[in-house]
Amino acid sequence: MEEGSLVQYAPIALMFLVAAGFVGVTMLATHLLGPKRKTNVKLESFECGIEAKGNARIPFNIKYFLVAILFVLFDIEVIFMYPWAVNFKELGTEGFVEMLLFIAALLIGFFYIRKKGALTWED
Amino acid sequence: MNALLIVCGLGFISLVAEIINLKKGLHIAIVLGLVVAVAAVIGDWNTSATFFNNMLIFDPFSVAFTCLIIVVGIFWFCLTSPFFIGESHQTDRTALIIFTMVGGIMMVSFHNMAILFLGIEILSISLYVLAGSHKESFFSNEAAFKYFIMGSFATGFLLMGIALVYGATGSFDTSEITMHIEGHKAGLPGFFYVGILLMLVGLAFKISVVPFHFWAPDVYAGSPTMITAFMSTVVKIAAVGAFYKIFGLCFFSVQMSVLPIIQGIIILTLLVANIIAVYQNNVKRMLAYSSIAHVGYMLLGFISGSVKFEGILFFYLASYATTSLIAFGILYAIENAKGSTSIDAVKGLYNQNPFAATCMTIALLSLAGIPPFAGFFSKYLIFGSAIEADHIMLVIVAVVTSLVGVYYYFKPIIYMFSPAQASDKLYLSAVQKAFLGMLTAAALLLGLLPEWIITILS
């Protein structure tokens, strides 16, 4: 990669810097500015006044995971659309049909998981 | 090539059947569809055409193996109707099995490493789930999890190997890789050989040879019995086919560099699998070790480099798949009736169902390599070609271990013919009886005409 083309990434790098810097600065600032009165009661995690029991590591419902993994699968489907969209004109009708086939296959999958009730929360 | 598309389509059909609530005729429709696919693949015979910009090739080898995969799949579907019909999981199980076959067909007909990888992934991901399809069984869960962890690890090795081979040859296309190797024999970089080695590790996991076999016994024993049958037939055909296509064809000219390793693998596989199998009290687990051992024999043929090896391998896989399908089919019926696959469960099978006991005996005798059954000739041909190639030591090991094999295959036979305590009958449906009968006939017939089948592929 040539030196010159790296300059185009300067705004992105700047954005990263600002994002990281903002986090750092706010954390530092709240630490320095706020008053500090540490008592045992204050350090407890606040749960609407109810005392916390046990720890946070309890097995949780697999439904969240089901939704998350289905999201990833469709996310990957969408990723394939970027290179297609950029070349949309060149690929023409043929490319359109190819993409349609791909989406149709996943659409079957979508209706299938709807039918199986994977997206309904209560059961 | 059309066969692949048809099988793909069948997978979609079974999902659509769930969507529109049309599950009644699905099982028969799938079987009919597979028959059509067999017809379609035979149509590709002798064309040796490549498809989709050299992504797939259907030369006689691929056509024969695809055919074998689909035919075994048809028999499998017919034997396992209770696994599907009336189940709430009918459509997803069907779809996953079909997708596994899609992956398998890709693995025996790839012409590009990308297709090999995708085929292995499609096959494996469906299988991980199928191994765990008895959700309430602890062992099934364990099998799925173990298979998934080990399998994805192996895929990682394979992928790294493909990447290194690509780095050295600049192509994913198998014939271009072969050409590049031929052209640069002296100047191949070191990492090319590391790539081959990593691919060997990855594929050795998939064909489950010692020392990459650790997942196999637990997965085979823990999965639902008919899924185990599927793994040891269709999946084995695909994996061994892919192994041959990579190391026998694509890397043919650098084969010498991996042959010593494969020889070591063969000796370990034959010794470890056969000896551990002796100590098994569960017929399913015993068959799992037997399937590991059989891959060892196949590899023995592979290193002999006989010109007829493609035919011999095809014959070996066909006879192995036939007989192990019989054994698992009957084991499945026994498990349904008695809830166990331990050696005590087969006790007195002859009194309970003489037909099943006869089929099972023929299957086990064939697996042990007793003449005149198909298993004998497949072993005989392998040993013959190994002797021709001067692998005397290996042949001695193989003969001794197959004698050990005779012992553990006879154990269930003796149990079957011993008198039973409880005289509960074993019920087989008419369809199961018909197809078990056909498979048994095939095991006998294959033994009668090995030469004819071998010449198909040479």
Add this chain to the structure above:
Amino acid sequence: MITNLFYFLSFVAVLSALMVVFSRNPVYSVLYLIITFFAIAGHYVLMQAEFLAVVHVIVYAGAIMVLFLYVIMLLNLNRESEPHKSNILKFAAAICSGLLLVVLVGSLRGTELLKHSEAGEVSSTMGGVKNLGKVLFTDFLFPFEIASVLLLAAMVGVVMLAKAEKKTNL
């Protein structure tokens, strides 16, 4: 400049990858893994593969990481329930992976890169999304289409395994 950036990114990637392994808390491991992924995305950018870099961030650092966190939450990783790992096993694993490392490094050391004529023309737009799309929809059309089967199989599988059975006899 480029070389320095390469070394910096490599340093970050290797260091945070090591931290993934050595962190006691699995949630920290996941967070370090995110840093690793970002560093690798930076490498992709250095190699002119912008699309890959973006996809890497979206899919891996975004979606897959969420899955990892969910898995950790599913696992019930209390300190008491941590399985005991024997020292022999650790030793064997260290030797095996060490040997693999030696083989890989040894084989890659001092090898010449492929000549440009053999690897095809390398241009600055090669890894761009436009070029990738063209290759994907012409040469690699079949893998693209069959990838839908792979996604479909995963979809069916996850629904089959993770969907709770309807309890009929309760």
